Amino acid sequence: MRHIAVVGSGPAGYYTAEAAAKRWSEAGVRIDIIDRLPVPFGLIRSGVAPDHQSIKAVSRRYEATNLTDNVRFVGGVTVGSDVTIDELSAVYDAIVLATGAPADRPIGIPGDELPHVIGSAAFVGWYNGHPDFADLDPPLSGTNAVVVGNGNVALDVARILAKTRAEFDGSDIAGHALDALEASAVRCISILGRRGPHQIAMTPKELGELGHLARAQPRVDAADLPPPADDAALDPGQRKSVHHLRDFAAAPPGEKPVTLDFDFLASPVAIHPDRVTVERTRLDGDRAVGTGETYDVPASLVVACIGYRTPSIPGVPYDERAGRFANTEGRIAPGLYCVGWARRGPSGTIGTNRPDGYAVVELIADDIGDGEGKPGRPALDALLAARGVEPVTFRDWQRIDAAEIARARPDSPREKFVRIEDMVAAARGA
Numbered sequence: 001m002r003h004i005a006v007v008g009s010g011p012a013g014y015y016t017a018e019a020a021a022k023r024w025s026e027a028g029v030r031i032d033i034i035d036r037l038p039v040p041f042g043l044i045r046s047g048v049a050p051d052h053q054s055i056k057a058v059s060r061r062y063e064a065t066n067l068t069d070n071v072r073f074v075g076g077v078t079v080g081s082d083v084t085i086d087e088l089s090a091v092y093d094a095i096v097l098a099t100g101a102p103a104d105r106p107i108g109i110p111g112d113e114l115p116h117v118i119g120s121a122a123f124v125g126w127y128n129g130h131p132d133f134a135d136l137d138p139p140l141s142g143t144n145a146v147v148v149g150n151g152n153v154a155l156d157v158a159r160i161l162a163k164t165r166a167e168f169d170g171s172d173i174a175g176h177a178l179d180a181l182e183a184s185a186v187r188c189i190s191i192l193g194r195r196g197p198h199q200i201a202m203t204p205k206e207l208g209e210l211g212h213l214a215r216a217q218p219r220v221d222a223a224d225l226p227p228p229a230d231d232a233a234l235d236p237g238q239r240k241s242v243h244h245l246r247d248f249a250a251a252p253p254g255e256k257p258v259t260l261d262f263d264f265l266a267s268p269v270a271i272h273p274d275r276v277t278v279e280r281t282r283l284d285g286d287r288a289v290g291t292g293e294t295y296d297v298p299a300s301l302v303v304a305c306i307g308y309r310t311p312s313i314p315g316v317p318y319d320e321r322a323g324r325f326a327n328t329e330g331r332i333a334p335g336l337y338c339v340g341w342a343r344r345g346p347s348g349t350i351g352t353n354r355p356d357g358y359a360v361v362e363l364i365a366d367d368i369g370d371g372e373g374k375p376g377r378p379a380l381d382a383l384l385a386a387r388g389v390e391p392v393t394f395r396d397w398q399r400i401d402a403a404e405i406a407r408a409r410p411d412s413p414r415e416k417f418v419r420i421e422d423m424v425a426a427a428r429g430a
């Protein structure tokens with residue numbers, strides 16, 4: 001019997017558990033998926049945009065993984081404080097860190113500590129009802145927002161800021177965010193990209209959505225676009241994205257009250273209480289270099305969507321520069337592995353984590369053989385019981401799930417609990 005602990009219950013964690021459950025028979029492996037929250041699914045619940053429900057549907061697959069006897073959800077347990085890595089090492093044959101990259105990378109320019117400057121992890125966590133960010137209360141009383149970054153998260157943030165209340169029908173946006181966004185005064189959203197239109201990291205489907213918003217219009221200055229013939233050098237997906245930019249540039253001005261202004265070759269250099277100072281850049285090959293020319297963009301809210309870091313865990317080697325665990329192809333130390341964003345950084349789609357999970361299970365299979373010797377689940381349970389930590393089980397989560405569905409707004413699949421204590425109360429059937 002092999003005993004495997006997977007730390008983190010997002011996509012990377014569940015694909016790892018799925019792979020391990022498939023790799024060994026029911027009698028061959030026991031997998032515990034440990035999460036600090038009492039609710040599973042990580043990025044699917046708290047990162048994927050609430051108006052992208054079809055992407056969230058993948059959690060049904062993770063649920064199926066959890067309904068087998070050899071996979072257990074152990075929620076509400078923080079590795080590093082409730083139980084240490086050394087303690088887990090004594091109990092499990094392999095530990096896989098699938099903790100994602102939930103921390104904002106600091107933008108690192110003067111003024112980034114001002115209260116109206118928010119990282120995308122916090123902003124996305126707020127509208128998705130993550131307990132860490134439920135009280136964020138972003139400033140939405142001014143008219144101008146600046147979104148920094150040209151990736152899919154910047155697109156999510158800009159779109160959420162631009163939508164009407166009715167456009168959230170069918171979404172599971174947190175009620176507090178829906179009310180705040182409905183009352184929002186934001187009318188002008190500038191999206192700053194430090195490089196050019198050909199270098200955006202926005203996928204075509206998501207970018208195309210901006211062209212169909214009820215009250216908001218994307219605006220691209222045609223003069224910012226490279227000559228159309230240059231698009232031939234792009235890969236097909238990127239070419240489609242750039243075509244959307246060309247369509248936005250060609251569209252008549254229109255009368256919609258909210259604008260989404262793409263500002264390319266624009267790198268923020270300082271943030272002030274009411275504006276962002278931006279330096280015009282130019283491309284040197286694929287790299288942005290400053291030109292020395294600066295200008296100001298009004299901003300009552302700044303959301304930095306510039307990537308994420310994996311929080312460190314005491315006792316685990318960490319690569320400070322990359323912002324993730326120090327590892328070689330997923331191996332950190334004997335018996336200790338990482339997978340997904342915690343291994344490779346915050347890139348790729350949800351599905352990218354599937355081969356990652358399967359690959360790490362092959363490493364484990366090579367390393368631990370039949371894994372005899374470690375005590376597994378009962379030893380973790382004894383440790384937690386001695387500390388008064390009562391984990392949330394998958395059955396408990398199903399009670400939380402049912403309670404969230406039962407309290408949903410009429411046009412929403414669920415109203416999430418945003419306080420840990422409310423989640424735990426629902427888990428215990430209170």
Ligand code: NAP
Pocket residue numbers: 052107148149150151152153154156193194195199200201203206267268305306307308346347348349
């Ligand atoms: P990302 O795709 O890496 O984009 C980050 C953006 O921030 C890039 O445009 C980058 O510019 C810019 N940036 C980084 N540092 C900067 C700085 N100091 N100043 C100005 N700009 C800076 O990351 P992401 O948007 O956070 O997304 C993370 C991953 O999740 C991606 O793989 C993304 O596709 C995925 N995702 C997918 C979906 C979806 O499919 N619907 C939704 C959300 C996220 P440079 O390119 O110049 O570095």
